[in-house]
Amino acid sequence: MDELVLVIGSRRWSSWSLRPYVAARMAGATPRLVEIALRRPEARADILKWSPSGKVPCLIHGAVVVWDSLAICEYLAELFPAAGLWPEDRAARAVARAVSAEMHSGFPVLRQTCSMELCATTPLADIPADLAAELERLDAIWTDCRARFGAGGPFLFGRFSVADAMFAPVATRCATYALPLGEGAAAYRDTLLALPALAEWRQGACP
Numbered sequence: 001m002d003e004l005v006l007v008i009g010s011r012r013w014s015s016w017s018l019r020p021y022v023a024a025r026m027a028g029a030t031p032r033l034v035e036i037a038l039r040r041p042e043a044r045a046d047i048l049k050w051s052p053s054g055k056v057p058c059l060i061h062g063a064v065v066v067w068d069s070l071a072i073c074e075y076l077a078e079l080f081p082a083a084g085l086w087p088e089d090r091a092a093r094a095v096a097r098a099v100s101a102e103m104h105s106g107f108p109v110l111r112q113t114c115s116m117e118l119c120a121t122t123p124l125a126d127i128p129a130d131l132a133a134e135l136e137r138l139d140a141i142w143t144d145c146r147a148r149f150g151a152g153g154p155f156l157f158g159r160f161s162v163a164d165a166m167f168a169p170v171a172t173r174c175a176t177y178a179l180p181l182g183e184g185a186a187a188y189r190d191t192l193l194a195l196p197a198l199a200e201w202r203q204g205a206c207p
């Protein structure tokens with residue numbers, strides 16, 4: 001098989017890059033990482049050498065170039081079918097896709113107010129109402145998926161799926177900013193925080 005090259009942004013900040021990395025590692029793949037330092041004037045030009053969108057992550061697999069975190073996760077799910085990166089059951093798979101897409105396109109306040117920062121802990125003194133509403137939605141997704149589909153394991157759909165990869169950086173944000181969660185959601189957050197792939201990712205992430 002051609003080498004998998006995953007072009008990522010600075011590990012401490014690039015939540016979009018973390019998602020396909022976690023998915024790849026959970027599928028048993030070890031992509032070669034090309035890390036591009038973000039928040040520099042040259043970052044965009046450096047990214048454009050790999051990714052036509054000027055954004056990371058971008059996966060290179062032989063002649064195939066896949067940009068966008070969710071598209072990369074879909075590609076990995078097809079490349080490693082035995083890993084079961086989407087739930088086998090059609091109804092569960094549909095919900096897994098829906099919550100992954102909701103994460104991908106939603107939660108704008110959480111993303112803006114609590115951007116991923118793996119190298120600091122800065123608890124939020126106050127939770128603004130718009131952030132509280134998104135946290136309520138997050139809690140509802142996590143609690144509902146765990147209750148309806150999670151019986152077979154510690155993840156949203158029991159065994160690990162792309163949906164968990166999509167929420168992995170959210171778990172780090174919950175920790176960094178000490179965001180309030182109910183008991184069930186907090187337990188799921190801790191499951192994500194304990195992922196070995198996240199520990200690998202953190203290595204060398206901080207200056």
Ligand SMILES: N[C@@H](CCC(=O)N[C@@H](CS)C(=O)NCC(=O)O)C(=O)O
Binds near residue numbers: 013055067068104
């Ligand atoms: N929707 C895209 C978002 C990608 C994105 O916004 N990536 C950020 C880094 S996390 C980026 O490349 N920013 C360019 C820059 O900071 O120069 C995805 O899911 O991959």
